[in-house]
Amino acid sequence: MQDKLQWIEGRYDELAEMMAQPEIATDPSQLAKLMREHSQLEPVVEKYRAWRQLGEQQAQAQEMLSDPDLFDMAREELSSLEGQLDDTWHEIQILLLPRDPNDDRNVVVEIRAGAGGDEAGLFGQVLLRMYTRYAERKGWRVEMIDANITELGGVKEAIFTINGRGAFRKLKFESGVHRVQRVPTTESGGRIHTSTATVAVLPEAEDVDVEVLPGDIRVDVYRSSGHGGQCVNTTDSAVRITHLPTGLVVTCQDEKSQIKNRDKAMRVLKARLYDLYQSQKDAEYAQNRRSQVGTGDRSERIRTYNFPQGRVTDHRLGLTLYQLDLFLEGDCDMVIDPLLLADEAERLKQLSEENV
Numbered sequence: 001m002q003d004k005l006q007w008i009e010g011r012y013d014e015l016a017e018m019m020a021q022p023e024i025a026t027d028p029s030q031l032a033k034l035m036r037e038h039s040q041l042e043p044v045v046e047k048y049r050a051w052r053q054l055g056e057q058q059a060q061a062q063e064m065l066s067d068p069d070l071f072d073m074a075r076e077e078l079s080s081l082e083g084q085l086d087d088t089w090h091e092i093q094i095l096l097l098p099r100d101p102n103d104d105r106n107v108v109v110e111i112r113a114g115a116g117g118d119e120a121g122l123f124g125q126v127l128l129r130m131y132t133r134y135a136e137r138k139g140w141r142v143e144m145i146d147a148n149i150t151e152l153g154g155v156k157e158a159i160f161t162i163n164g165r166g167a168f169r170k171l172k173f174e175s176g177v178h179r180v181q182r183v184p185t186t187e188s189g190g191r192i193h194t195s196t197a198t199v200a201v202l203p204e205a206e207d208v209d210v211e212v213l214p215g216d217i218r219v220d221v222y223r224s225s226g227h228g229g230q231c232v233n234t235t236d237s238a239v240r241i242t243h244l245p246t247g248l249v250v251t252c253q254d255e256k257s258q259i260k261n262r263d264k265a266m267r268v269l270k271a272r273l274y275d276l277y278q279s280q281k282d283a284e285y286a287q288n289r290r291s292q293v294g295t296g297d298r299s300e301r302i303r304t305y306n307f308p309q310g311r312v313t314d315h316r317l318g319l320t321l322y323q324l325d326l327f328l329e330g331d332c333d334m335v336i337d338p339l340l341l342a343d344e345a346e347r348l349k350q351l352s353e354e355n356v
Helices: 002-020 030-064 073-096 119-140 167-174 256-289 324-328 333-354
Strands: 107-113 142-151 155-163 176-182 193-203 217-221 236-243 249-253 300-306 311-314 319-321
Touching: 030 073, 030 300, 030 311, 073 333, 107 119, 107 256, 107 300, 119 142, 119 155, 119 176, 119 193, 119 324, 142 249, 155 167, 155 256, 167 324, 193 256, 193 300, 217 256, 236 256, 249 256, 300 324, 311 324, 311 333, 319 333, 324 333
Parallel strands: 176 300
Antiparallel strands: 107 155, 107 193, 142 155, 176 193, 217 236, 236 249, 300 311, 311 319
């Protein structure tokens, strides 16, 4: 580990020297590239240097132990330094963890009703509202792409984007099967029903990530329809895009403009293609690693929402909280943050094993 840190420090100093060279300073693109790498290494180097300085202070305090007049003060200082050294080393390990390149991206969220009929759709609506509230708390922008609403106001399928820095980092572990246990409003006997909805969270692809050739897609247009099939637009503004090589199909009818619907549908298509290509690339890696927070597979049951008991249980963490009302109002960090910490702990464990 220290060999790696010494190399990083050396590279950091080397970059600083390179940026000071006249031929680099007058080349904006090269200078920007070096500055970006330099800034990425800076937090690690600063922590490493702080850790070394604490080590020097520790050595000085140990020398003071031999002086009876300074013994108590030295022992107290050593106790304090030991904790600071451990904390700083832990922070260094965190900084060395491989960073998910998708963490800062916007996301495409897809919610689909699962088992449970109408009640599953109503639960899908609850999840849609929950994620919307969560995004509002974060100051993120929610944009609906497409929604299939049932006659009871439930969500058979909803696709929307959440735009904001760090959205994927916070929401990436929401993919999976969400289960609800509650008494439906249509249940006269008061029996608790179990229903499910599936959530998929995809990082939104950038143009450079996925190339969609014109010949690879078929675009169909048709009239938008509302609840129960009623027509909400008298023009053919709804758009269906089929990606012929993969068979992926995306529809969008949220806007009255065909052009806007096409643009939104293309964003979702690119996100799905990016997710597909990433999954294929990471397939072998995924077989060798199963994180504490689960695989993120959409067939994996990740959470249960029990209304009679007012509890939410995340099965990956074994965490149960009796604050369901707050959670559904968008106070989701009470579960999301522990998920991120669990992932961090797992990756730290792997980093330690790799350095043994």
